[in-house]
Amino acid sequence: MKATVCFSLNGEKQVVEVDPSRTLLDVIRTDLSLTGTKKGCGDGDCGGCTVLIDGVPYNSCLVLIAKVEGKEVTTIEGLEKNGQMHPIQEAFVNHGAIQCGFCTPGMIMSAKYILDKNPKPTENEIRQGISGNLCRCTGYQKIVEAIGTLAGKEV
Amino acid sequence: MEIVLDAVEKGALSVVGKRVPRVDGAEKATGQAIYVDDISLPKMLYGKVLRSPLAHARIKNVDVSRALCLPGVKVAISAQDLPDTCYGPFIFDTPVLARGKVLYVGDAVAAVAAVDEATALEALALIDVEYEELPPVFDTDFAMDPEAPLVHENQEAYIKTFQAVQKGNICSHTTFIEGDVEAAFNQSDYVYEDSFTTQMVQQTPIETNGTVADYDISGRLTIWTCTQAPHLMQIRICDGLHIPINKIRVVGLRTGGGFGGKVEPKTQIIAAALAQRAGKPVKLVLTRKEEFTVTSPRHSSKITVKTGVSKEGKILARTVKAVFDTGAYADDGPGITGFGGMMSLGPYKIPSYRIDGYCVYTNKMGAGAFRGFGNPQCAFATESHMDMVAERIGIDPVEFRLKNVLQNGDLSVGGIPMPSVGVKECLEKTAKAAGWGKFLGKNRGMGVACLQHISGVLSSSAIVRIHGDGTATVFTGAIDIGQGSDTTLSQIAAEELGLPMEAMSIVAADTASTPYNWAVTASRITRTNGNAVRLAAADAKRQILELAARFLEVSSEELEIVEGQITVKGSPERAMKMHDIGGISHWATRGPIIGSASVMVEGHKYDPEKVIGFPFGTMAGFVFGSHIVEVEVDEATGRVQVVNAVAAHDVGKAVNPTGVEGQIQGGLVQGLGYALFEEIIYDEKGKVINDTMLDYKIPTALDAPNITPLIVEETDPGGPFGAKGVGEPTLVGTAPAIANAVKKATGVRIMDLPLNMEKLWREMKKR
Ligand code: FES
Ligand code: FES
Numbered sequence: 051m052k053a054t055v056c057f058s059l060n061g062e063k064q065v066v067e068v069d070p071s072r073t074l075l076d077v078i079r080t081d082l083s084l085t086g087t088k089k090g091c092g093d094g095d096c097g098g099c100t101v102l103i104d105g106v107p108y109n110s111c112l113v114l115i116a117k118v119e120g121k122e123v124t125t126i127e128g129l130e131k132n133g134q135m136h137p138i139q140e141a142f143v144n145h146g147a148i149q150c151g152f153c154t155p156g157m158i159m160s161a162k163y164i165l166d167k168n169p170k171p172t173e174n175e176i177r178q179g180i181s182g183n184l185c186r187c188t189g190y191q192k193i194v195e196a197i198g199t200l201a202g203k204e205v
Numbered sequence: 206m207e208i209v210l211d212a213v214e215k216g217a218l219s220v221v222g223k224r225v226p227r228v229d230g231a232e233k234a235t236g237q238a239i240y241v242d243d244i245s246l247p248k249m250l251y252g253k254v255l256r257s258p259l260a261h262a263r264i265k266n267v268d269v270s271r272a273l274c275l276p277g278v279k280v281a282i283s284a285q286d287l288p289d290t291c292y293g294p295f296i297f298d299t300p301v302l303a304r305g306k307v308l309y310v311g312d313a314v315a316a317v318a319a320v321d322e323a324t325a326l327e328a329l330a331l332i333d334v335e336y337e338e339l340p341p342v343f344d345t346d347f348a349m350d351p352e353a354p355l356v357h358e359n360q361e362a363y364i365k366t367f368q369a370v371q372k373g374n375i376c377s378h379t380t381f382i383e384g385d386v387e388a389a390f391n392q393s394d395y396v397y398e399d400s401f402t403t404q405m406v407q408q409t410p411i412e413t414n415g416t417v418a419d420y421d422i423s424g425r426l427t428i429w430t431c432t433q434a435p436h437l438m439q440i441r442i443c444d445g446l447h448i449p450i451n452k453i454r455v456v457g458l459r460t461g462g463g464f465g466g467k468v469e470p471k472t473q474i475i476a477a478a479l480a481q482r483a484g485k486p487v488k489l490v491l492t493r494k495e496e497f498t499v500t501s502p503r504h505s506s507k508i509t510v511k512t513g514v515s516k517e518g519k520i521l522a523r524t525v526k527a528v529f530d531t532g533a534y535a536d537d538g539p540g541i542t543g544f545g546g547m548m549s550l551g552p553y554k555i556p557s558y559r560i561d562g563y564c565v566y567t568n569k570m571g572a573g574a575f576r577g578f579g580n581p582q583c584a585f586a587t588e589s590h591m592d593m594v595a596e597r598i599g600i601d602p603v604e605f606r607l608k609n610v611l612q613n614g615d616l617s618v619g620g621i622p623m624p625s626v627g628v629k630e631c632l633e634k635t636a637k638a639a640g641w642g643k644f645l646g647k648n649r650g651m652g653v654a655c656l657q658h659i660s661g662v663l664s665s666s667a668i669v670r671i672h673g674d675g676t677a678t679v680f681t682g683a684i685d686i687g688q689g690s691d692t693t694l695s696q697i698a699a700e701e702l703g704l705p706m707e708a709m710s711i712v713a714a715d716t717a718s719t720p721y722n723w724a725v726t727a728s729r730i731t732r733t734n735g736n737a738v739r740l741a742a743a744d745a746k747r748q749i750l751e752l753a754a755r756f757l758e759v760s761s762e763e764l765e766i767v768e769g770q771i772t773v774k775g776s777p778e779r780a781m782k783m784h785d786i787g788g789i790s791h792w793a794t795r796g797p798i799i800g801s802a803s804v805m806v807e808g809h810k811y812d813p814e815k816v817i818g819f820p821f822g823t824m825a826g827f828v829f830g831s832h833i834v835e836v837e838v839d840e841a842t843g844r845v846q847v848v849n850a851v852a853a854h855d856v857g858k859a860v861n862p863t864g865v866e867g868q869i870q871g872g873l874v875q876g877l878g879y880a881l882f883e884e885i886i887y888d889e890k891g892k893v894i895n896d897t898m899l900d901y902k903i904p905t906a907l908d909a910p911n912i913t914p915l916i917v918e919e920t921d922p923g924g925p926f927g928a929k930g931v932g933e934p935t936l937v938g939t940a941p942a943i944a945n946a947v948k949k950a951t952g953v954r955i956m957d958l959p960l961n962m963e964k965l966w967r968e969m970k971k972r
Binding site for chain 1: 224226227229230231232233234235236237238239240242243245408409410411412413459460461462463464492493686687688689863864866867870871872873874875897898899903904905906907909911912
């Protein structure tokens with residue numbers, strides 16, 4: 051059984067005909083070829099698949115596609131504008147916050163939510179905000195610092 | 206001998222030593238980087254593996270015919286369909302699919318390829334396997350008993366790459382001997398012996414292992430995969446499927462972390478075997494559950510350390526007995542056991558010693574390399590023991606270590622001279638930065654640990670091409686798994702060529718185009734590959750200068766390259782642009798410039814009376830470090846929070862300080878998980894019970910402390926621009942430093958990892 055799901059993806063209207071029991075992660079990666087969002091577990095434990103739905107971060111591996119009907123979904127691919135990286139992406143690159151990069155897209159989406167909600171987060175608020183995103187490489191410190199450099203800035 | 210250029214040349218370095226942003230940063234930050242699961246090819250099939258439900262059983266029969274009848278299933282194979290052979294890094298004991306017996310719960314028995322994942326999973330249920338259960342062996346004490354069932358019944362017959370000392374379930378016994386250790390114990394004022402255990406832990410990269418394989422009509426196999434070792438993978442596939450190396454192309458994609466878990470094959474050979482039969486590409490990606498239950502975790506261990514000291518606190522003698530549980534397949538176990546043993550003196554001068562490492566088969570998943578390669582286990586034991594000895598003889602732990610630290614020119618275990626030893630500086634710097642000795646509040650404690658490691662082993666090669674416009678490309682077999690080698694190797698080449706970073710690009714980890722590198726392992730890329738890259742760049746530079754000399758009418762020795770200009774030394778107005786040299790060489794005379802180099806770490810020969818059953822040749826690039834952590838213990842729950850950490854690492858010349866700091870912070874936090882809560886737990890039937898990231902917890906941003914990374918640059922004359930490595934040692938010091946800090950905070954000494962809440966709480970109750 052297929053269903054039609056209509057939603058906004060990175061600012062563009064999307065209409066997909068899919069089995070409604072599939073996950074948002076699976077549909078954006080497989081059907082829409084947006085492979086920037088990563089699958090680290092498929093169980094809602096790693097945060098690699100974090101996307102924003104109406105501005106709020108979700109593990110897209112746990113979101114059924116039917117649930118995003120009429121919503122606004124933003125993935126990592128939606129952050130750069132006209133070939134320019136988003137300031138959060140720039141900060142991650144410039145402050146050594148990226149190693150293998152597998153956690154990075156999800157981490158950046160969580161960072162976006164942190165800064166959208168609170169333009170001047172403290173270190174502890176940043177740590178809280180990314181605590182659902184597992185990174186096995188960096189020890190988190192340079193990620194926390196990269197996000198911290200944007201506190202109080204227009205992002 | 207190693208061929209080396211001057212370690213650090215006169216004049217300031219312009220690219221090496223700079224905080225260059227990583228060259229793969231933007232593609233990773235934007236989601237453009239391609240990892241294996243992002244690949245989708247036309248007509249691609251999906252592979253799945255049928256795994257053993259039993260820990261030890263004879264396979265009476267495998268029948269895949271019902272699976273093959275399921276619509277959508279294209280291939281179903283078992284060992285009967287594959288060459289009767291085994292592969293492995295040291296002992297060829299691993300079949301591609303189980304042959305004759307299954308040796309652990311999860312052992313690969315059969316594999317299928319189907320049009321989609323759901324069909325492939327359905328097909329697995331239709332494969333009929335008849336087993337005859339055998340008594341399993343789960344514990345190394347039992348496994349070493351002469352009466353124990355044998356995991357491998359005919360291990361004598363396996364091909365081995367070294368003179369293995371074997372007996373029963375012991376697949377490798379390594380011994381290091383120096384001096385008369387019994388006499389030295391007799392001369393000691395005090396002798397103490399302590400025993401420790403460490404647990405099995407998983408690398409847990411956030412990207413699971415996976416492969417897309419394709420086999421074409423001409424018999425060419427292409428493997429796109431996440432790996433730490435494309436060239437090593439070619440060899441394993443050749444051994445496992447009898448395909449010649451020249452027909453195998455391994456493309457290492459962006460790899461989402463490795464930490465040792467992506468060195469040896471996990472999916473590559475099975476995917477290749479499926480693709481070979483399918484005539485279509487096959488994708489095989491492990492689930493997180495498989496990643497936890499069938500990949501190569503860090504060995505659990507039982508380690509006994511005995512040390513003799515003088516009244517003055519000088520260490521006179523040590524014995525170490527380390528037993529490593531290597532599970533069903535030896536994998537890197539013999540190397541890990543030997544190397545861990547080699548590191549078990551710590552960075553101290555100990556005149557007499559005997560070290561015995563036993564690598565033992567059991568019916569659990571085959572353990573393998575994980576950041577530190579035996580060193581984390583041995584360092585936990587020996588550095589905890591160091592504190593215990595210091596306390597018994599009444600000396601401060603930092604002072605006790607300082608009395609015994611190695612110095613430049615001392616010999617390593619096995620007698621290799623160590624020309625650059627920065628351990629003293631590391632220890633002094635960390636003690637100062639952490640405020641060692643300062644008053645800490647209730648339930649707080651500070652702990653220290655020192656460590657050593659290596660960064661030079663085996664061979665590598667590199668190519669540097671100068672293009673028609675004077676820009677350059679480095680070709681390296683080393684893959685950037687996140688550690689930053691694309692950036693550091695580019696920096697090394699840029700420095701040698703006199704070019705800015707913008708003029709460099711790098712092609713890495715594709716066996717069709719990049720020259721041989723053994724593996725991204727052993728913390729060896731900066732030093733060992735760095736040497737190959739620097740020599741290849743020097744070779745290209747020589748050719749550039751010789752060509753320029755013809756036009757500038759001087760000898761090439763009188764020329765230098767500065768910021769992309771070739772100038773006559775002392776008369777900068779007589780110059781040529783790199784752009785012109787590139788153009789001339791491609792279009793007018795001489796032909797394109799290609800520099801190349803091959804390196805091997807060799808030279809030292811071990812005394813066969815003193816080094817027995819050790820699977821490696823010589824090593825170089827000894828690195829050192831010191832970790833100090835401050836913990837706070839919750840008395841009510843036993844929960845340990847690391848509130849502060851300082852780590853100093855002697856990395857030789859730091860090619861990219863930001864990268865070095867990232868390694869220190871990342872390794873330290875991975876060590877924190879090892880110390881405090883990570884543990885693979887088996888039930889009594891040999892099945893892993895915590896196979897999700899919820900049940901197997903790794904550190905989050907809230908567990909990680911603020912870390913002060915300190916870089917010590919004790920120049921290595923054998924490293925590129927004096928550089929050594931840093932990847933693994935950053936993990937090694939954490940667990941013992943935490944255990945030592947917890948002792949200070951609570952008075953409780955935990956000798957069995959992990960130092961989890963429950964264990965600590967129970968011990969605190971007993972106080
Ligand atoms: S893939 Fe969704 S949380 Fe791990
Ligand atoms: S950078 Fe590798 S998991 Fe975060």
